[in-house]
Amino acid sequence: MNNEYYDLQHIKAIPIADYLHACGIEPAKRYNGYALYHAPYREDPNASLKVDFRQNLWHDYGTSQGGSIIDLVMRMRGCSAYEAMAHLAEGKATTLAPFPFHREAHTERKRNEQRQNDARRILSISEELPLHLQNYLREVRKIDLAVASPYLRHIRYEVGGREYSAIGFANCAGGYELRDDKTFKGTIAPKDISVVAGEANNAPLCIFEGFMDFLSYLTMKGKESISPSIVLNSVSNLPRAIAYLHEKGIDSVQAFFDNDQAGRQALHSLQSAGINVEDMSRHYARHKDLNDYHVAQCKQQQEVQQQKPVIVKHKIR
Incomplete structure (x- = not known):
């Protein structure tokens, strides 16, 4: 049974862009007030993940999913909302190595592009x-x-x-x-x-x-x-x-x-x-x-x- 309580509003206020940066994930394109990322939890060659800096919300145009930083961590880590809040409350994002799937997906994209050019x-x-x-x-x-x-x-x-x-x-x-x-x-x-x-x-x-x-x-x-x-x-x-x-x-x-x-x-x-x-x-x-x-x-x-x-x-x- 979970016996810890977290300040939900404080956790939701953690900037999504800062969290992604701490995970080694940078924008593919940056605009005034928002940026587009390659979704780190799936193969996404088109940079479909929009992060709105002002509202601190995300939306994946490829899957029509979105929400707060808690929803994003649940998606990235495959965990429950409570586990996501615990992860964020403990500040683990600041010590995370670059997200492995993101690196692998980036490498695979490069391979696919090379194969297309060669083909x-x-x-x-x-x-x-x-x-x-x-x-x-x-x-x-x-x-x-x-x-x-x-x-x-x-x-x-x-x-x-x-x-x-x-x-x-x-x-x-x-x-x-x-x-x-x-x-x-x-x-x-x-x-x-x-x-x-x-x-x-x-x-x-x-x-x-x-x-x-x-x-x-x-x-x-x-x-x-x-x-x-x-x-x-x-x-x-x-x-x-x-x-x-x-x-x-x-x-x-x-x-x-x-x-x-x-x-x-x-x-x-x-x-x-x-x-x-x-x-x-x-x-x-x-x-x-x-x-x-x-x-x-x-x-x-x-x-x-x-x-x-x-x-x-x-x-x-």
Whole structure:
């Protein structure tokens, strides 16, 4: 039976950043009033753990968990709330060696990045897509190349001595998201979000999960001015997008996420980060994603055109 009592408010006031520093854990990115860390209790290559210095609270965008320093210690040490309070009250954090999982995860991330770089070696990058990739975009994905081509590249790359070809979509870190005309989806590292400046004045920023959805948006807009946009390239990149929004002072977005659990979770994470979100998926609620909706609309229009009766005009002689 626990027979010691602790000053809960005093323990909760211990700065989370100081505790993490004492554990040898430093921020991946620091901003005004908060910082992003690689979550020390799980594999987290995207620095998803936000620590709010003013409120002294944490939130993990990858798992939607958060709370006080007590909750964080429980998560890190796999212990009860009482054990976490005892650990903090005794000041053990000041004598802790760097958290071992954090070191191991960091090493493993480096290995994974190296493996990715070794796995795919770029042979060439060109602006002109080969015919088979153009046909895939036009016929399967119903993308208008007239508006989409400026954002795309043809990437020739090598893996294990074999050459491949794919559509490339650049991200902010100098990497490329890859897509071929079959089922392959991949990345030329490093992986990151993509930011498109847009042309429309005072338009809300649009945020997409993948670049096929963004290309569908371009096609549907046609020659209209497009809004500034972020393409996540993976929902795991959401913390980076949130950091960008905070850095630019953007507090309102239109989200074109997939109609699945990951999409709903991403929407919730944006809202939890204080972003005002207009959920655009309501416009394609019966479809998997924006491109699936766009393809269905195109096919429906094509069927309507084919069903129109042909009127033959005869000349009066």
